[in-house]
Amino acid sequence: MRATPGERRVLGLWTAGWLAVLLVGGLLWLGDLSLQWPVLLVPLVWALVAVRPRREP
Structure with missing residues (x-):
């Protein structure tokens, strides 16, 4: 069964x-948010x- 366009949109x-959450967490923990x-x-x-x-289709 293929996903509907709405389901694909929600998953995306x-x-x-x-x-975004993981990148912000990683930047705050290991990086410099103002630079990266x-x-x-x-x-x-x-x-x-x-x-x-x-x-x-």
């Missing part, structure tokens, strides 16, 4: 959210890809 946003903040663009782009409109 959930993944992007957790990725561009890393947080990765989950932002991931979320934007997840919410983009898709064509139905």
